[in-house]
Amino acid sequence: MTDPTIQNAINHLLGCHRRCEHQIHESLNRGGEHATDHHIQTLRDCSDLSRVTGDLLDRRSEWAAQLCELTTRVCTDTAERCDRLGETACASVARAAAEACGALIETPATADFSPAAAERR
Numbered sequence: 684m685t686d687p688t689i690q691n692a693i694n695h696l697l698g699c700h701r702r703c704e705h706q707i708h709e710s711l712n713r714g715g716e717h718a719t720d721h722h723i724q725t726l727r728d729c730s731d732l733s734r735v736t737g738d739l740l741d742r743r744s745e746w747a748a749q750l751c752e753l754t755t756r757v758c759t760d761t762a763e764r765c766d767r768l769g770e771t772a773c774a775s776v777a778r779a780a781a782e783a784c785g786a787l788i789e790t791p792a793t794a795d796f797s798p799a800a801a802e803r804r
Contacts, residue, residue: 688790689740692783696737699758699780703730706765706773717768729761733780747796748788755785
């Protein structure tokens, strides 16, 4: 059974992946500063990292905790960029994913993902 804190992060990360994918299409359709290469790349990075981090958490990868650090930073940056553009739904979902993922950094919930713990399983 997956720890509730980890499952919460996985759920938020999957939601962030989906919302960012949706936002990419919305942003391209809106055009202007919403469709700049930099903004679309930010959304893609957030989407991809959210999906991969959720997958690694789900399979208890030894790399999950480290990837959570990067994903937290990218999701936070994405939320800030989306806020500046008035993309509030995407900002809210990315912020929630960052908070849920950030809660796992150096916590007992992910401590058992280490190689030593994996060998004991």
